[in-house]
Amino acid sequence: MTKKVPLLVVLARFCYQAFSQVDCSGGRYYADIFPAVTVYSGLVYGQNTNVSGSSQTLKLDFYKPTGDTVKHRPVMILAFGGSFVFGTRQSPDIVQLCNAFTKKGYVCAAIDYRLGLSPGGLSITSDNVKKAIWRVTHDMRAAVRWMRMNAAVDSLGIDTSRIIVGGVSAGGFGALHCAYLDQESEIPAVMDTATEGGIEGNSGNPGYSSRPWAVVNLCGALLDTGWIQAGDPPIVTMQGDKDGSVPYCTGEEEVFGNPISGLVVAGGNPIEKRVWGLGNPTGFYTWWGADHTPFILGLQTAAYMDTTIWYVRDFLSHQLCASAFSYSRDSVTEAACNPRSSGIGEQGASHLQVYPIPAHSYLQVHTDARMTSAQIIDMSGRVVVSAGVNHVIPLTGLSDGMYFVQLKDDHGNCYSKRFIKD
Numbered sequence: 001m002t003k004k005v006p007l008l009v010v011l012a013r014f015c016y017q018a019f020s021q022v023d024c025s026g027g028r029y030y031a032d033i034f035p036a037v038t039v040y041s042g043l044v045y046g047q048n049t050n051v052s053g054s055s056q057t058l059k060l061d062f063y064k065p066t067g068d069t070v071k072h073r074p075v076m077i078l079a080f081g082g083s084f085v086f087g088t089r090q091s092p093d094i095v096q097l098c099n100a101f102t103k104k105g106y107v108c109a110a111i112d113y114r115l116g117l118s119p120g121g122l123s124i125t126s127d128n129v130k131k132a133i134w135r136v137t138h139d140m141r142a143a144v145r146w147m148r149m150n151a152a153v154d155s156l157g158i159d160t161s162r163i164i165v166g167g168v169s170a171g172g173f174g175a176l177h178c179a180y181l182d183q184e185s186e187i188p189a190v191m192d193t194a195t196e197g198g199i200e201g202n203s204g205n206p207g208y209s210s211r212p213w214a215v216v217n218l219c220g221a222l223l224d225t226g227w228i229q230a231g232d233p234p235i236v237t238m239q240g241d242k243d244g245s246v247p248y249c250t251g252e253e254e255v256f257g258n259p260i261s262g263l264v265v266a267g268g269n270p271i272e273k274r275v276w277g278l279g280n281p282t283g284f285y286t287w288w289g290a291d292h293t294p295f296i297l298g299l300q301t302a303a304y305m306d307t308t309i310w311y312v313r314d315f316l317s318h319q320l321c322a323s324a325f326s327y328s329r330d331s332v333t334e335a336a337c338n339p340r341s342s343g344i345g346e347q348g349a350s351h352l353q354v355y356p357i358p359a360h361s362y363l364q365v366h367t368d369a370r371m372t373s374a375q376i377i378d379m380s381g382r383v384v385v386s387a388g389v390n391h392v393i394p395l396t397g398l399s400d401g402m403y404f405v406q407l408k409d410d411h412g413n414c415y416s417k418r419f420i421k422d
Contacts, residue, residue, distance in 0.1 A: 022074070022159075022162070022320045022321060023070060024317075024320060024321035024323075028070075028104065028105040028321075029074070029104050029105050029106065029313075029316065029317050029320050029321060030104060030313060030317045030321070030323060031104065032100075032103040032104060033065075033103070033104065033105060034065035034066060034067065034068060034102070034103045034104075034105065035066075035103070036065075036066035036067070037063050037064070037065060037066060037098075037099050037102045037103060038063070038064050038065075038066045039061055039062065039063050039064075040061065040062040040064075041061045042059050042061065043059060043060050043061070043062055044057055044058065044059055045058050045059065045060050045111065045142060045143050045146040045204065045205070046058040046139065046142035046143070046146065046203040046204030046205060047203070047204055048114060048135075048138065048139065048142075048201070048202055048203040048204070049195070050114045050115075050116060050135075051114065051115075051116035051117065051118065051119055051131075051132075051135070052116065052119050052120065053119065056114055058111070058112055058113065058114075058139055058142065058143075058203060058204070059089070059111075059112050060077075060089065060109045060110060060111045060112065060143060060146075061089055061090070061098075061109065061110045062107065062108075062109050062156065063098045063099065063102040063107060063108040063109070063110070064102060064107045064155075064156070064157065065102055065103065065105060065106075065107075068105065068157070070105070070157060071154060071157050072157065072158070072159040073105060073106060073107050073157050073158065073159055074106050074107075074159050074162035074163075074164060074213075074316075074320060075106065075107045075108065075109060075147055075158050075159065075162070075163050075164065076098075076101055076106050076107075076108045076109070076164040076166060076216070077108075077109045077111060077140065077143050077144065077147070077163065077164065077165050077166065077175075077212075078094050078097055078098060078108065078109070078110050078111070078166050078167055078168075078171065078216075079094075079110075079111055079113055079136060079139075079140060079166070079167035079168070079170070079171025079172075079174050079175065080093075080094045080110070080167070080168060080170075080171050081093075081167070081168035081169025081170050081171050081172070081219070081293060081296075082115070082169070082170055083169070083170060083245075083255045084115060084116070084117060084129065084132035084133075084136070084170045084255075085115055085116060085117060085122065085255075086115065087115070087170075088112065089110040089111055089112050090110070091110075091168075092296075093168060093293075093295060093296050093305070094110045094168065094171075095110065096305060097308075097309070098110050100309045101309075101312075101313070104313065107156065107157060107158060109143065109147070111139065111140070111143045112139075113135065113136040113139035113140065113171075113174065114135045114136070114139060115132075116132070117129060117131075117132055117255075124255050124258065124260060125260065126260055126261065126262040126263035127190045129253065129255065129260055129263055130188055130190050130191065130223070130263070131190065131191065131192065132170075133173050133174070133177055133223070134177075134191050134192075134196060134201075135196070136170065136171070136173065136174035136177075137173075137174050137177040137178050137181065137201070138196060138197065138200070138201025138202070138203045139174070139201075139203050140165055140167075140174040140175060140177075140178040141178050141199075141200055141201055141203065141210035142201065142203035142204040142205055142210075144163055144165065144178065144208075144209075144210045144211070144212055145204070145205035145206070145207075145208040145209070145210050146204070146205050147160060147163055148160045148163075148205075148208040148209060149205050149208050161213060162213045162214075162320070163212050163213050164212060164213060164214045164215070164216060164316070165178050165179060165212040165214075165215055165216070166215065166216030166217065166218065167216075167217070167218065167220060168218045168219060168220075168293060168296070169218070169219050169220060169245070169246060169292065169293055170220070171218075171220065172217045172218050172219055172220020172221070172246075173220045173221060173222075174220075175212075175215050175216065175217060175220065176215065176217055176220050176221070176222045176235075176271070177222065177223070178210065178212060179211075179212050179215045179232065179233045179235070180222060180227040180228045180232060181199070181223070181224075181227050182199060182211070182227070183199070183227075184198055184199060186224070186227050187199070188223065211233070212233050213233055213234075214233050214234045214235065214236075214316065214319060215233050215234070215235040215236070216235075216236055216312055216316075217235060217236070217237040217238070217239075217268065217271070218237075218238050218239075218293070218295075218308065219238070219239045219240070219243060219245075219246055219268070219292055219293050220246065221246045221247065221253065221265035221266055221267045221268075221271075222265065222266050222271055223265055223266075224266070225266045225270050225271055225273075225274040226274075228271070228274050228275060228278065228280070229278065230278045230279065230280065231280070232275075232278075232280055233280075234280060234281035234282065234315075234319055235271070235275055235280070235281075235282050235283075236282065236283040236284075236285075236311070236312055236315040236316070237268040237271060237272055237282070237283070237284050237285070238268070238284075238285040238286075238287070238307075238308055238311060238312070239267060239268035239269075239285075239286065239287070240286070240287040240288075240289070240290030240291055240292065240294055241269075241286050241287070241288055241289070241290070241336055242289055242290060242291050243267065243290075243291060243292045244257070244291050244292055245257075245291075245292040246265070246267055246292060247265060247266075247267040248267045248268060248269055248286075248336070248337070249266075249267055249269050249270060249336070249337035250264065250265070250266045250267065250270050250337070251264065251265070251267070252264055252265075253265045268284060268286070269284075269286075269333065269336055269337045270337060272284035272329070272333070273329070273334075273337075276329050281319060282327065283311065283314075283315040283325065283327045284327065284329075284333065285307070285311045286333060286336070287304065287307075288358075288401075288402065288420055288422070289357075289358045289420050289422060290304070295307075295308050315327075332401060332402050335402070336402070353365070353366040354366075354405055354417050354419050357419055357420065358419070358420040358421060358422045359395055359419055359420065359421045359422075360395070360421070360422065361394065361395055361396065362392055362393060362394050362395055363376070363392075363393045363395055363405060363419060363421075364392050364393075365392075365393065365405055365407065371407050371408065372408050373386070373387075373407070373408045374386075374387040374393055374405065374406070374407050375387065375405070375406045375407075376393060376395070376398070376403050376404070376405055376406075377403060377404045377405075377406055377416075378401075378403055384398060384403070385398070393405065395421055398421055399421075400421055400422045401420070401421060402418060402419075402420050402421075403418070403419060403420075403421060404416050404417065404418050404419075405417055405419060
């Protein structure tokens with residue numbers, strides 16, 4: 001016999017979860033207040049059929065502050081990156097992020113998800129990548145439901161009203177689609193709902209909500225920003241504007257450096273623009289001049305990781321504790337994906353070469369046309385350097401940031417190209 005719960009009890013329970021107070025005393029959720037972290041490894045959170053047709057057990061590692069007595073703590077679920085084909089929940093960047101936020105009083109979960117693009121091979125097509133996004137989204141949703149299903153386990157100490165989903169690169173795709181692809185009408189036609197299921201999927205823990213409270217997007221992208229609606233979960237995004245894998249603007253996704261024909265996705269900039277326009281809480285940090293996941297790859301990874309932890313910390317602390325954090329969309333961010341919004345833009349860029357990029361003390365320009373003037377223009381359209389017909393333009397006194405160099409030839413034609421000074 002099914003036990004019926006009175007409606008008033010259900011409503012009271014919902015209100016408690018949605019509006020329960022957060023204990024932010026002592027620097028909780030901002031400072032490193034716990035020196036040690038306890039990890040429960042290999043907890044099973046779901047099961048589903050993988051791309052090869054085999055059954056796969058889905059596991060997570062659960063991180064909690066050692067010695068903490070708080071019973072209801074925000075939980076951050078993080079998924080690793082790896083182009084949907086490689087990686088594990090023990091990826092060093094995921095482990096570092098989980099440890100960093102657990103020491104601040106969160107509980108964290110690093111999850112596995114089903115990898116692969118095609119059975120028995122690596123067929124990189126638009127349809128296969130979309131199906132891979134669908135699988136990681138379903139697995140992320142199962143992890144969110146697992147948290148709610150186990151909320152009564154005191155040793156976990158989960159606040160089910162504040163479940164944060166996040167991820168790096170491919171994991172960021174999963175977090176974004178978990179939060180914003182939430183209507184059956186939004187499911188792309190290529191998705192196999194007969195096998196995989198609808199919005200919720202078949203990865204486990206049915207009967208619980210999979211809606212997250214907030215999103216941490218580190219270099220991921222979304223198939224359609226129109227899915228984001230007013231009142232949807234807050235989001236913090238970080239990405240390099242020179243990302244060569246996941247477009248910073250709207251463009252074709254790449255896997256292993258190869259553009260995937262027909263797979264157009266919206267990166268961090270258009271996601272932020274959509275969220276900002278709706279009035280939803282957001283924070284957006286651009287690593288100017290940086291490629292994909294600079295906190296993992298390239299030079300100065302430690303500095304990039306520090307920035308990642310600090311910026312995400314500031315955004316989430318503001319959402320939880322009303323701590324100081326402010327963000328507004330600036331003209332440089334706007335122009336990065338819409339350069340003509342400030343009245344200037346790249347014109348005839350194929351006939352103009354500029355280097356070094358990023359520039360430091362000078363900018364060298366080259367064009368086949370006969371120049372009559374050269375100017376440096378800031379993102380507001382103001383001329384900040386006039387250089388006559390020089391091919392080497394000094395940048396002394398200019399602040400770091402994004403600019404345009406504009407040349408005119410003896411026929412009155414203009415050539416302009418964007419560059420970064422640092």
